[in-house]
Amino acid sequence: MKIKLLIIDDESLIRKSLSAGLRDAGYEVSAADSKAEGLHLMEVFRPHIVLTDMRLGKDNGIDLIPELKAIDSDAEIIVMTAFSDIESAVSAIKLGAFDYINKPFDLDHIKLIIHRAFECIKLTTRLLVLEKHSELYMKNMIGSSPVMREVYKKIEKVAHVDNVTVLIRGETGTGKELVAEAIHKNSIRKDELLLRINCSAIPKALVESELFGFEKNAFTGATSKKKGLFEIADGGVVFLDEFGELPLETQSKLLRFLEERRFRRVGGLEDIEVDIRIVAATHKNLEEAVKKGEFREDLYYRINIFPITLPPLRKRGDDILLLADFYLKKFCQNAQKDISGLSIKVKEQLLKYPWPGNIRELRNVIERLVILADTDVIEASYLPPEIQFYTDKVATISTDISDQYAEKEIGNLNQELDQVEKHLITKALDKNSWNQTKTAEILGITRFSLKRKMEKHGF
CATH class of the missing domain: 3.40.50.2300 (Response regulator)
Structure with a gap:
């Protein structure tokens, strides 16, 4: 700067x-x-x-x-x-x-x-x-699964290209803030500020004045001039978390800033130019939001220059155990407990469970286990019921089909496989109230593949 x-x-x-x-x-x-x-x-x-x-x-x-x-x-x-x-x-x-x-x-x-x-x-x-941000939890990213190695490659590439806007996508709790921190730490702006802004935490009526500031008498209660967060972060990186929640009026002003790198305070007449890099994150489906008129199409294309999609925890395989071990050591140290590890059954259940809350949920579960455990090895009995008794739906459906066909006379292989496939799809659709997206996820196929198979079987 x-x-x-x-x-x-x-x-x-x-x-x-x-x-x-x-x-x-x-x-x-x-x-x-x-x-x-x-x-x-x-x-x-x-x-x-x-x-x-x-x-x-x-x-x-x-x-x-x-x-x-x-x-x-x-x-x-x-x-x-x-x-x-x-x-x-x-x-x-x-x-x-x-x-x-x-x-x-x-x-x-x-x-x-x-x-x-x-x-x-x-x-x-x-x-x-x-x-403003003293309570933020900051740690290095953990994981060695193929999907995470791809994420690391993208971070490394984009971090060194200054002023390129980055859009981080992924479910809540997948670690989007850690990606923003990694981009900042590996960029030429690493010695400048990384300012984190949760767009959903700011009342919609105040978003514009918080980001861009306001002049004295700009509105009732504006008794003095106030710098916005963009001015405070001049020279650094601004991380806009929950970016998809920005009001449409603010989206318009942000688009102008991304195009021209200048803005006006609320009630101001002069343009203010700042040098900041924008990293945005959202769990929202922006394409759907654009179709519904909830998000500006031009801003979507402007912000989506370099997308990084974080996989949900259930797609990261053994990373679940790496993260569990990391949090186990962390919370054992905090609680001054000497726990050597997790039992095999606990590990099996952790790998099987779909983790709707992602890393944040896993972190909370491990912290709870450390508090409850009074043994050297944490056993499955300490797990929350939803994890301890979780059963794989696909495995359950497969077992049901195996039982059904156990006594059936062997016939043409292709015909038999078609029958098994049709029964499996029907069962999965019924269990998910015919929600095709959820059904495809449980069956381990794409939604497009599911639709083709449904057409094939006359659904």
Whole structure:
């Protein structure tokens, strides 16, 4: 992120030479020769740091500090003067100035103070985000199944391509936030903020003002200007969780931001440009939402540049046991218990159970087992009933068919297989109230394959 500096000085030579020197040092610089122009540029240029002279013609630079802070309280102000005295220095600091330097000054010394001021801004912003998100659980991703190895490859590829919008899809509890964190940690923005925003947790009437901020008097109760979360995250990554829940009005404004990388605060007239990367996540079927008019089609195509789909836990095979072992060690350490592992029967049931709540559900189950267990090895009797007594529906149906055909005389193989297939499909459809999606999932085939087989058997 390029640091933006505003220089306010009525001496033309100093203003121009200082601007040139700081531009050569890599800063983005704007300059004003009066208090009025300085306040105007403060509004439209939005600098991170202001360097203002102590005397601006008839105006006093120290008196300018509160007015600059009123426009942007997060900006740091450095006062410059050729009339050095302790009283002025104390006054400037009391009013909110970051530092106080004397003319003539050394450019390297100024760059050092600017660096310190910007580090202070970053620290303040980080503290603000930590206050908002201190309860977040952060751990590395765990799993070695083929489907997860594909996810890792995609993360590695897209993390290094900055500014590409990523859409993470998957059921609730599959670890979408961990993917966003992995993208952030492996990108060039790893030292900047990762700001997590749960779109469904913000009241719909407040989403726009939370994301983009608002100006004073923009609406009833807006007694002062407020920066939005996008401004706070400038230079970093914004993770929009439950992205599919955004109101249509906010979707429109977000689309404009993704296209132009600029937005306006609620009630604002000036465009604000920020440099952030967007990573969005949703468990919602966006294609269906588009058809129903609940999600903008143009935003869907704009956000869906690089999709990463997280598999549900039931599709990850032995990853279930890897995760169970990880959480077992974690919660044993927390509870100060010495449990060596899970019994074979527990492992069998964990692998068999479909985990509708995914990793979050598994984590909660293991935590409960650790609390309840008073043996060296956790036995199946400690499992919740829905897991302990779970039976595989396909296995149950297959057993039923085996019993039915056990005494039947052997006939043509193809005909017999067709009969078995028809009976199996009928049984599965009945158990799922003829829901084709659920039936196909239980039978281990695609919905398209199920439809073809249903047509074949005259359903």
